[in-house]
Amino acid sequence: MSDTAAPRPASTTRRRVLMAAPLVVAGAAGVGFWRMLSGMTQGSFDPHDIHVPVLDRPVPDFALPDQAPGQGFGAADLRALTRPVLVNFFASWCIPCVAEMPVLNALKDRLPIWGIAYKDKPDNAAGFVRRAGNPYARIAGDLPGLTAIDWGVSGVPESFLIGPGGVIRWHTAAPLGEDTIHDTLLPLAASLTR
Amino acid sequence: MTPRTARARTLFVLTLLAGLSPLAAAAVDDPSEMLPDPRQEARAEAIGAQLRCLVCQNESIEDSGADLARDLRHVVRDHVARGESDRQIMDWMVGRYGNFIRLRPPLTAGTLLLWVMPVLALLVGAGAAFLSFRRPRTATPAPLTDAERARLSDLTRPR
Numbered sequence: 001m002s003d004t005a006a007p008r009p010a011s012t013t014r015r016r017v018l019m020a021a022p023l024v025v026a027g028a029a030g031v032g033f034w035r036m037l038s039g040m041t042q043g044s045f046d047p048h049d050i051h052v053p054v055l056d057r058p059v060p061d062f063a064l065p066d067q068a069p070g071q072g073f074g075a076a077d078l079r080a081l082t083r084p085v086l087v088n089f090f091a092s093w094c095i096p097c098v099a100e101m102p103v104l105n106a107l108k109d110r111l112p113i114w115g116i117a118y119k120d121k122p123d124n125a126a127g128f129v130r131r132a133g134n135p136y137a138r139i140a141g142d143l144p145g146l147t148a149i150d151w152g153v154s155g156v157p158e159s160f161l162i163g164p165g166g167v168i169r170w171h172t173a174a175p176l177g178e179d180t181i182h183d184t185l186l187p188l189a190a191s192l193t194r
Numbered sequence: 195m196t197p198r199t200a201r202a203r204t205l206f207v208l209t210l211l212a213g214l215s216p217l218a219a220a221a222v223d224d225p226s227e228m229l230p231d232p233r234q235e236a237r238a239e240a241i242g243a244q245l246r247c248l249v250c251q252n253e254s255i256e257d258s259g260a261d262l263a264r265d266l267r268h269v270v271r272d273h274v275a276r277g278e279s280d281r282q283i284m285d286w287m288v289g290r291y292g293n294f295i296r297l298r299p300p301l302t303a304g305t306l307l308l309w310v311m312p313v314l315a316l317l318v319g320a321g322a323a324f325l326s327f328r329r330p331r332t333a334t335p336a337p338l339t340d341a342e343r344a345r346l347s348d349l350t351r352p353r
Contacts, residue, residue, distance in 0.1 A: 053292045119261065145265050152290040154248035154262060 046174050052152035059087075059166045060150040067117045067141035068126040069134060077138075078114075079166030084189045086113045087160045088136070089148055091120040092128030094156045100175040104135035107181055111189050112137045118156045119145040161185060163192040227264070229271050238274045241283055242267055246295050254297055 039045025054060070059078045066072030078085070088104065090097040104113055115136035117125035122141055129136065142148055151160065154173060161170035170188055172180065229235040239256055245266060247258035255263040255270070266287075273283045287295050299305045338346065 051292060051294070053289060145261070146269070149262075149265060149269060149290060152292075154291070 052171055052173075054152050054160075054168050055171060057168055059160075059162060059168060060147075062147040062150060064116065064140035064142055064147055065122075067115070067122060067129075067139040069130060070115070070136055070139035072140040073114055073138045074140070075166065078162050081162060081166055082164050084111065084164070084169070084192045085137075085162045086111050086185070086189075087116065087162055088113055089116050089118045089142075089151075089153050089156050089158045090125075090128075091118045091156045092124040093120065094118075096175040097157045098128075098132070100157050101132035101135060103176050103178065103181070105133050106178075107176070107185075108135045108137070110186060115139040116148070117141045117143075118148050118153065119143060161188060161192075227267065227271070229275060234274050235271075237280070238267070238271045241270050241274070241280055244284070244297055245270070245287055246297050248291060248295065 036045055059075050061075045063074040064072060078087070086107070088100075090100070107113065113135050115129070115138075117129075117139065120128075120141070120143065122143070125139075125141060129139065151158075152171075157175050158173050159171070159176055160168050163169040169192060170185065174180075176185070229238060242256035243254045245255045247253045247255045247260055247263040247266075249260040249262050250258045253263075255266045270283060273286065278286075284296070293299060293302075299308065301309050
């Protein structure tokens with residue numbers, strides 16, 4: 001009796017481990033997906049937020065025409081900066097940009113915002129900016145959208161924090177929200193000003 | 195061939211065709227966007243097929259109808275016409291959009307697990323199969339004890 005009973009506990013343990021393994025894997029996958037989904041609702045994870053490799057590099061060379069109702073700018077103007085500036089790619093045809101405008105208007109007194117109208121007819125962009133209350137200190141127009149490609153822009157709105165000397169310090173491919181501005185953007189801008 | 199297998203074969207061929215049709219519909223839809231030199235155009239298409247459309251994310255820029263994809267197709271053709279190598283054009287794209295733009299991720303320390311996973315899975319499966327085949331199923335069960343034999347006859351006794 002003792003001979004036959006001896007191997008039994010070992011094989012039951014093995015069987016239990018084998019049965020538990022898929023459950024553990026499924027549980028781990030569940031936790032992973034839950035974290036992704038909760039990150040998406042809280043805004044800490046955005047699958048569309050592409051991490052561009054332009055960070056900590058000087059802005060690419062570009063020269064763009066002025067876009068009403070502001071004075072335009074080029075790469076040289078950004079490289080001559082001594083204080084941080086937020087460069088915001090926008091378009092009148094972009095719905096998230098419309099939603100972002102009040103946020104930018106609330107931000108413009110604490111951090112200068114320079115806009116680049118992306119693939120937008122100059123008249124449409126001008127009308128859109130005027131109606132929105134113009135958060136931009138300077139605006140340039142990128143109708144062909146090729147300058148935006150040099151910046152690694154994949155859509156609008158996209159924002160880049162430019163530090164002194166025209167170096168790209170931070171980037172987001174998502175519309176700016178109050179949380180991002182207070183938790184990330186403004187502290188970073190303050191650290192660059194010093 | 196029975197009618198049943200004939201139908202199955204037709205279905206198989208149709209499925210195959212349906213799977214191939216996106217390939218046929220790929221490439222630049224507007225002929226004016228194409229390069230005049232067919233060899234250069236073929237190169238541009240091959241490069242574009244390896245680049246992710248950043249708007250649709252699961253399509254190549256050759257397959258996508260997005261504005262950005264059209265612009266990127268244009269950029270690729272510009273660089274091809276200038277005589278740049280495939281490597282140079284790929285590096286230009288990765289320099290702006292990161293490795294995310296490559297539909298085929300490069301083999302780096304970060305993607306090593308991704309690339310070796312199929313081999314790893316095969317090895318683990320083969321190992322598990324080998325172990326389970328090698329181990330003898332179950333030894334012949336020990337003969338029943340007197341008590342067990344008595345209980346068995348008790349259980350199987352007709353009522």
